[in-house]
Amino acid sequence: MISKKTAFFFLLPALVLIFIFLIFPAFWTLYYSLTDYSLLGASTEFIGVQNFINLFTSARFWNATILSFEFVFFSAIIGQAGVGLLLAMLFHRKSGWLKKLVRNLAVASWLIPAVVVAYAWAAFLDKEYGLLNQIIGIFGFTGIDWLNEVPMGSIIIFNIWRGAAFSMLLFTSALKTIPPSHFETADVVGASLWDKIKDIVLPQLKTFIGSDLALITLWTFNLFTPFLLTGGGPGRQTEILPIYTYFKAFKYMEFGLGAAISAVILFINLTLALVYLNYLKAE
Amino acid sequence: METSVKFEDLTKEFEDVVAVDHLNLKIEKGEFFALLGPSGCGKTTTLRLIAGLEQPTEGKIFLNNEDVSSYPPKERDVAMVFQDYALYPHMTISENIGYPLKVRGVAKEDRQERIKEAAENLQIGELLDRRPSQLSGGQQQRVSVARALVHEPSVFLFDEPLSNLDARLRIEARTFLRHLQKELGITTIYVTHDQSEALALADRIAIMEAGQARQVDAAQKVYHEPADTFVANFVGSPPMNLLQCRVNMEGETPILETENNTISFTNLENRLQRLKERDELILGIRPEDMDLTLNVDQDEQLTGLVGEIYAVETLGAQVLFSVKIGNSMIRVREMSSEKVSQLAVGDDVSVEINEDRVLYYDAEDKALIN
Numbered sequence: 001m002i003s004k005k006t007a008f009f010f011l012l013p014a015l016v017l018i019f020i021f022l023i024f025p026a027f028w029t030l031y032y033s034l035t036d037y038s039l040l041g042a043s044t045e046f047i048g049v050q051n052f053i054n055l056f057t058s059a060r061f062w063n064a065t066i067l068s069f070e071f072v073f074f075s076a077i078i079g080q081a082g083v084g085l086l087l088a089m090l091f092h093r094k095s096g097w098l099k100k101l102v103r104n105l106a107v108a109s110w111l112i113p114a115v116v117v118a119y120a121w122a123a124f125l126d127k128e129y130g131l132l133n134q135i136i137g138i139f140g141f142t143g144i145d146w147l148n149e150v151p152m153g154s155i156i157i158f159n160i161w162r163g164a165a166f167s168m169l170l171f172t173s174a175l176k177t178i179p180p181s182h183f184e185t186a187d188v189v190g191a192s193l194w195d196k197i198k199d200i201v202l203p204q205l206k207t208f209i210g211s212d213l214a215l216i217t218l219w220t221f222n223l224f225t226p227f228l229l230t231g232g233g234p235g236r237q238t239e240i241l242p243i244y245t246y247f248k249a250f251k252y253m254e255f256g257l258g259a260a261i262s263a264v265i266l267f268i269n270l271t272l273a274l275v276y277l278n279y280l281k282a283e
Numbered sequence: 284m285e286t287s288v289k290f291e292d293l294t295k296e297f298e299d300v301v302a303v304d305h306l307n308l309k310i311e312k313g314e315f316f317a318l319l320g321p322s323g324c325g326k327t328t329t330l331r332l333i334a335g336l337e338q339p340t341e342g343k344i345f346l347n348n349e350d351v352s353s354y355p356p357k358e359r360d361v362a363m364v365f366q367d368y369a370l371y372p373h374m375t376i377s378e379n380i381g382y383p384l385k386v387r388g389v390a391k392e393d394r395q396e397r398i399k400e401a402a403e404n405l406q407i408g409e410l411l412d413r414r415p416s417q418l419s420g421g422q423q424q425r426v427s428v429a430r431a432l433v434h435e436p437s438v439f440l441f442d443e444p445l446s447n448l449d450a451r452l453r454i455e456a457r458t459f460l461r462h463l464q465k466e467l468g469i470t471t472i473y474v475t476h477d478q479s480e481a482l483a484l485a486d487r488i489a490i491m492e493a494g495q496a497r498q499v500d501a502a503q504k505v506y507h508e509p510a511d512t513f514v515a516n517f518v519g520s521p522p523m524n525l526l527q528c529r530v531n532m533e534g535e536t537p538i539l540e541t542e543n544n545t546i547s548f549t550n551l552e553n554r555l556q557r558l559k560e561r562d563e564l565i566l567g568i569r570p571e572d573m574d575l576t577l578n579v580d581q582d583e584q585l586t587g588l589v590g591e592i593y594a595v596e597t598l599g600a601q602v603l604f605s606v607k608i609g610n611s612m613i614r615v616r617e618m619s620s621e622k623v624s625q626l627a628v629g630d631d632v633s634v635e636i637n638e639d640r641v642l643y644y645d646a647e648d649k650a651l652i653n
Contacts (some may be wrong), residue, residue: 181369184336189383189434190357198381203373 026266039253051260063236064244068221071240076220079160081212084167089197092175093183103168110165118228121158122147125229128206135167147230151238155226162283164219167212174208175201207283214276218269241265285312287470288333288438292342295328295494302328304494305342310487314467315461316538317485317502319475320515325494326474330440333472334363347437362431363440364445368423370415375409376402376426383434401429402581404463421452428460432467439464439471445480478518482506490514508642512649515567515642521603521614524573526566527646539564542609544588548638563646570616572640575604578631588613588634595628606634 002010033051055061080278085107091099124131125146133143146154178200186196186246202209224242226232232239232247238249241261249258288310290473295303303325310316318326331337333344335356343352351359362383370379378385382400389397402408405425415423424444431439444460445453461484464471475481477481481488482502489496490505490513498510509515515523528539539546578589590608597603602623604615613634617623626632 050584070384179367179369181365183368184334185363185365185369185382185430186386187336188356188361188363189333190355191386195386199374200371203371 019104029259029262032256033263035256037256051257055260064239064241068241072217072220074259075159076216077155080163080216081167083160083164085171088171088175106165106168109161114225117162118225122229125154148234151230155238162254174205174255178204207280210276210280217272221269289345293339294341295332295337295338301494306496312470315464315471315484317473317481317488318491319478319481320491322476324491326491329440330474333417334357334361334440360436361438361440362436364427364431364444365635366443368427370426372415372424373402376413379426380429380433390608397433403434405429414594420448421456422619424456439469441473443475510651511573512565512644521570524568524613528564528566530562565644565646567642567644572637573615574635575615575632578633592626592628592630592632
């Protein structure tokens, strides 16, 4: 038996790192959010909640917040989790080259660095030379300027493609916890794929789905990569919160305000995490 | 009798294994039919082929004279009960039983009525509002049977439904299943590796090995006249004794020579016409068709099988003796009596064989010689 003291000693290096790189910056950010710290201004003053008042009265902030929720809802909750679950179901209890191919492609899309993926997508969606428009052209349709005409749709599809693999892998393992006889009973009585998802998978995988949604929601909320596709535009059509933060903090050098937006994101994330954790606890 | 299920050259191959190998079978309407065999013999695959959970590599399956080989499971009008019962943990018992009806779009009131009826048939009417985790193994088993029953299939498929129950419950459930099946008269195909279960339940049994049926017969016949040495060795607990021997003629009297004994049967001459051509035989003798006698006089020249008691096992009303004869072991089952209780390990005994019950198997193809 290891004593509590020894155990703490083993944990110490990790705790130190977590403190330096996660906890300290978080509190540092919270502190800055109460100042007018700026690379352009001369001195840094403590200004209380003024940054937050400015934020909450700014249409641009509300636009970014609503876009972020839209982005999370459609690309993560509906998209990644939905597509991941569907793929996992389609290949559940099956084997063969198609399963291996889809699985490997999905994992590859998840392993390739985000920047590479983003540029690949930018190339894919390009109006003049993009593969998508070329394919559309074969069928006699005229392609459109995807990133300018359906910018939100584009970054949502991009994020689904990018992240569905994680949910697929998680659900593939989770499905293995359901005895095969449960699905076979459903097969014998003639249940459809949707029946099986609704009557067997969703109720029995609640906790797995909860964990998956918690993780991908937080990841997607903090995701900055869409910037590489649309730069937050055109206009502010894809300016989700992380991109808005970037503009404020690093373009206009208003660190104090940037920190305030980060604090809001932190607050939203913490709230969502608590909701999910509570749900998982209840299950 | 009307045929309910028929296989024609049914074959199922998995990557490098032939699970079912050109199986031909006919199962009659209302029959309780058991597929019996060791694990890996293809019995479960056969059942899954009937259900449509597997597709045959070759051959055909007929249900009620209709070729259903390519039909999906739901169009086959069968119901299956699994070893683990496959009850949905998040549904109540009532919802579990009613699930096949719900999937088939039966209206709610109609559904309730049929759930109640099925539950009463299985004597679980008072459990309808509970969840599977609140039920005992035996009750869960009944729920899974009720779910199979509820949409009145033309064939019931059972995949080792009793093997998760403890010994006492298993016998209770067995009796109940047998009774229920006769009452409902639904054709039932029952997969098991437990020969006593198959003997107790089934009207007819197919004993399978390596994807083929070694014998298909009534339970009584399978027990008393196993078609080959595999069946003889598989059915019965303990299994039949198999003794390799050689036929020798002593003038007109045939003598059977085992490893280091000789046996002369009085009525062997009558059988000799059939046995004559063969000089090698395998004798099949059930443990209960033999008797042990203590050899008191060590010097007496004994004929027949002589050996030494190796182990004594008490089986309630009976006692099982293992007797070592040369290099082989013979099992003899005796009703316990005062005489029997005097026999102990190490005793020299002679084994008397009830001649009329001896079965003769060909040493080459291991088949029963009639």
